[in-house]
Amino acid sequence: MKKNILREKTRRLKSSGKKGLSFFLTGCWPSTERFTELLKIIDGEDLADFVEVGVPFSDPLADGPVIRRASGEAISSGVTLEKITEAAADIRNQIKMPLVLMSYLNVLLAGGIEKNLEAVSGAGFSALIIPDLPAEESGSVSGAARRFGIDTVLLASPSTSQERLKMITRRSRPFLYYVSSFGVTGTRPELPEDLREKLSLALRVSPCPVYCGFGISSPAQAREVAAFSDGVIIGSALTKKIISSSSGCFNPVKKFAISIRRQLRKMEDNARN
């Protein structure tokens, strides 16, 4: 089996006391060229440790208005799982960072899950996130994915009972995706009050690193969340920056990414001193 670079990456970050940073991008949006350009920039300038690539879906239940909009535009312009795996395969050799595929279940089932997983694996994705697949039902999909060398990242949230949290963390690889708050993706002015406590519990019971996402929109929030987790995942806030960099360069994206990185680095330094 080929080596899973995401496992190595998350493990290395954790053992060296570093906070991970991941961005969510809607696949082949705003266009395939812009998307691959952005992947190259993120990788080349080390703006994030890995990237989640979202496959657009007609009924994105877990997504808030910003990602829904991107997803809707992508569907209208003909983006499919196939287009995304082709684009990723084309630039796989030009980037070093790991990629994770985020897809709703029906898209993976359509046309046969084995065929789709083969393409996903061939395009170099290390793991899958399936927001509408509960851990209890994940066995057959994650088993099939494993045969193609792909891990399955499962989700937990502050409302997850301790008992389920244990079960989920045992099955989730190579990290646990902790959904910071009730509801859908999207930027929020404030994170829930008890997040700190709930995240600490997740960190304690989880044998794998815990990454937290949904609603993180500023460097200060990233820092707040990173204090009680192994890393943060940012989607809607970054998507807004992509929208505001509609033509020309990706300066707003870069500036935003660097400001988050800087906060995380500061934290790591403080922890060391």
Added chain:
Amino acid sequence: MTPLIELEEAYRSLKKDPCFKRELKGLLESFTGRPTPLYLSEKLTSYCGARVYLKREDLCHTGAHKINNALGQGLAARYTSKKRVVAETGAGQHGVACATAAALLDLECTVYMGYRDIERQSENVSRMRMLGARVEKVDTGEGTLKDAVNAAIQDWVSDPLRTYYLLGSCVGPHPYPLMVRDFQSVIGREVKKQLKGLPTHLAACVGGGSNSIGLFYPFFRESGVSMTGIEAAGAASLTRGKVGVLHGSMSYLLYGEDGQIELTSSAAPGLDYSGVGPEHSFYRDTGRAEYVRVDDKAAVDAFMWMMRNEGIIPALESSHALAWVMGRKWKKDDTVVVCLSGRGEKDLDIVRGFLEKEGNQ
């Protein structure tokens, strides 16, 4: 998942709670007007050449079977100390039923409805608003039932502690298909009591599948009773779909090669849904029920026939079932029970528009 696990546990204990059962039974009798009549239609009987009974869910308070489920789940919301219910609606019948149950049971109520349905069922929108519900227009997607479900689920998961999601059909994640089937099974149980002996056939329209499963389920083990679910030709998940996953359940579903859910189009807003309850998929795969399609025109013809000959305005949804019964060859000793799931005042504009368009061609 947590709100669903809690709901499942709550429902399991409510099912055995004598207080809950007594209160629901009382409401169904005195508020809804149950049992609804089982009416032997002489005109249909002579038209079809078999005994045709209509189960008159159109005579339920609020005008459709949807109230059976809305009261059951509304009570469940009260028993689990929720303050607010959210719901999706297509035809507006479920929305009206929810708004009614919420008014009666002192719950806040928000109903999500696609923009297209808001346009074509405006009377029901006014009813909901005047009953005190907030009606939220859903602009995403096609503006029909599927999009309203998305919006209602998103509302619910944002505030699961205070809010109860009152799903209107036997779709969505477990335990909804089970709960809705249980609350609608009163339809089939009454038919069993009202009819001396067993029918040979049951027929009901299938949108999400709640009125049909409510009629079918009590007869599941009666192998001599055949069952037919009638889909709208423009939203035929059971007869044209493939197995897929939408809204938390695996069932027959209309989607394209790339996995995107397909748009549906039926003149009957309550049938305009890309998926169907998972229990119907089971009935289909095991051959326990057969599923067929009826197009808009046949449904409108049946609608008009019923008005002219029976003095009954059937919902356009129910008219699909009637159209199938009227179009099939029957034997003299067949006994058919058709679920007349709702009344059709809400559909007069749609039917008038349809007939005008036809007349112009």
